[in-house]
Amino acid sequence: MIPYGKQEITQQDIDAVVNVLKSDFLTQGPQVPLFENAIKEAVNAEYVLAVNSATSALHIACLALGVGKGDVVWTTPITFVASANCALYCGADVDFVDIDPETYNLSPRLLEQKLQHAQQNNLSLPKVVIPVHLCGQPCEMDKIHALSLEYGFAIIEDASHAIGGKYKHNPIGSCEYSDITVFSFHPVKIITTAEGGVATTNSVALAQKMDLLRSHGITRDEKLMTERSHGGWYYEQVDLGFNYRMTEMQAALGVSQMSRLHDFVAKRNELATGYDDLLKNLPLITPFQIDDSYSGRHLYVIRLKLDEISLSHQEVFEQLRENGIGVNLHYIPVHTQPYYKGLGFKQGQFPIAERYYTDAISIPLFHVMTNEQQDEVVKVLSTILVKA
Numbered sequence: 001m002i003p004y005g006k007q008e009i010t011q012q013d014i015d016a017v018v019n020v021l022k023s024d025f026l027t028q029g030p031q032v033p034l035f036e037n038a039i040k041e042a043v044n045a046e047y048v049l050a051v052n053s054a055t056s057a058l059h060i061a062c063l064a065l066g067v068g069k070g071d072v073v074w075t076t077p078i079t080f081v082a083s084a085n086c087a088l089y090c091g092a093d094v095d096f097v098d099i100d101p102e103t104y105n106l107s108p109r110l111l112e113q114k115l116q117h118a119q120q121n122n123l124s125l126p127k128v129v130i131p132v133h134l135c136g137q138p139c140e141m142d143k144i145h146a147l148s149l150e151y152g153f154a155i156i157e158d159a160s161h162a163i164g165g166k167y168k169h170n171p172i173g174s175c176e177y178s179d180i181t182v183f184s185f186h187p188v189k190i191i192t193t194a195e196g197g198v199a200t201t202n203s204v205a206l207a208q209k210m211d212l213l214r215s216h217g218i219t220r221d222e223k224l225m226t227e228r229s230h231g232g233w234y235y236e237q238v239d240l241g242f243n244y245r246m247t248e249m250q251a252a253l254g255v256s257q258m259s260r261l262h263d264f265v266a267k268r269n270e271l272a273t274g275y276d277d278l279l280k281n282l283p284l285i286t287p288f289q290i291d292d293s294y295s296g297r298h299l300y301v302i303r304l305k306l307d308e309i310s311l312s313h314q315e316v317f318e319q320l321r322e323n324g325i326g327v328n329l330h331y332i333p334v335h336t337q338p339y340y341k342g343l344g345f346k347q348g349q350f351p352i353a354e355r356y357y358t359d360a361i362s363i364p365l366f367h368v369m370t371n372e373q374q375d376e377v378v379k380v381l382s383t384i385l386v387k388a
C-alpha cells in the first residue's frame, strides 16, 4: 500500500535520539530550547514554546488569549477536531464559518458576513478566530487580520499542515497577521517529533503565559513570584497549568528533522506540481493555490467530478484502497460529528464544507515518495476513473 503520508527517519535522526537517551536529561534539558530556536530561526517569530502536541498548543493558546466561559471561538468545519475542541476545553462555545469553494480554507467573505450578521443582531462576536491552513495552503490572512481589527477578535493560526510554507514572502509562523501560530509534529505532518507541537508568538505576555501553562503554572522566575523566596528550593504556582512538556528525545528528533525542512517542502511542492500535470485530463479538480503563497503541501486533495463518473465517491475511494493506493479524506466536517450534533449543530448548516466532503479524496503525498510511486497512483486513478 502506498500510504497517503509517511515520515522519514534517517540515521542522523536515530543518533540524535540515542544520544539523548545516553545523556543526563530525558526531559527539561538542553534539547527543547535548541528545538525552539530552530523553529524560531525558520519561521521568524520572537517566541517559540514547544509542547507535547498541537492540541496542547491550541489549548494553552486559547487560555493565554483569555478564552473562557461565555466566549465564542470561530473556526472552519473542514479541519481536524482539535481546532474546535480547544475552545470547549476552556469552557467557551464554538461556531464555524463555512469554507471558500476554491481554497477549502475558512472563507474571509463568509467570515465578514457572519460578523456583520452577529453585530446587527446583537449576537456574540468571536473572542478568537482560528483559521486553519488546510493542506499547507495559507488562509487569506490579510483579510482575516483586517476583520480582526474591525471586530476586535484575536487570531490563532492552526498551521499544523503548514510548516515551511510562506504567505506574502513571510514564513508561516511569523505571526505577522495573528497573535499565535500553532504547528503539529505528528508523524503524518511535514516534520515529526512522534508527538509534539509548538506555539509561536511575538508577544512577550502571551509567551510568558503559555510558558507557565505548559508546566503546571509553576515558575522559578522571581519576577513572576508574589512572595519572597523561601530558599534555593523555592518555586511558586501562580496559575493553573498542565503537564504539556515536550521530552528531550522528541526535541532532539525535531532538531534533526528541522535541518531538512526546506528539502521536505521543496520535494512536496515538486510532487504536487507533478500531480497537477499528470492528473489534468481526468474528471477531477486539482488544488487551486492562492497568489503570493508557498504551500507546505501537507496534503494533496482531489475533488471528483461525480457527474462525469459513474462510480460513487465511496466506490472510487474503496477501489483506490483495494488497488494499493492509501487514500484518505481530510476531513469529515466537524459540525457533523456526533459530539457536535449533541451541542446543537445540524447537517445543512455549512453547505460548502458538506459538499466538499461528498467528493474530496487525499491522495498519497510525502517527500520520500518516488516518481514510480507517483506514477502508480496516477495509473490506478486513471484506470478507475476511465472505466467508470
Ligand SMILES: *Cc1c(COP(=O)(O)O)cnc(C)c1O
Binding pocket: 052, 053, 054, 055, 056, 079, 080, 082, 083, 132, 158, 160, 161, 183, 184, 185, 186, 195, 196, 197
Ligand atoms: C494534526 C492536527 C492537529 C492536532 O495535532 P496533534 O499534534 O496531533 O495534537 C490540529 N489541527 C490540525 C489541522 C491538524 O491537522
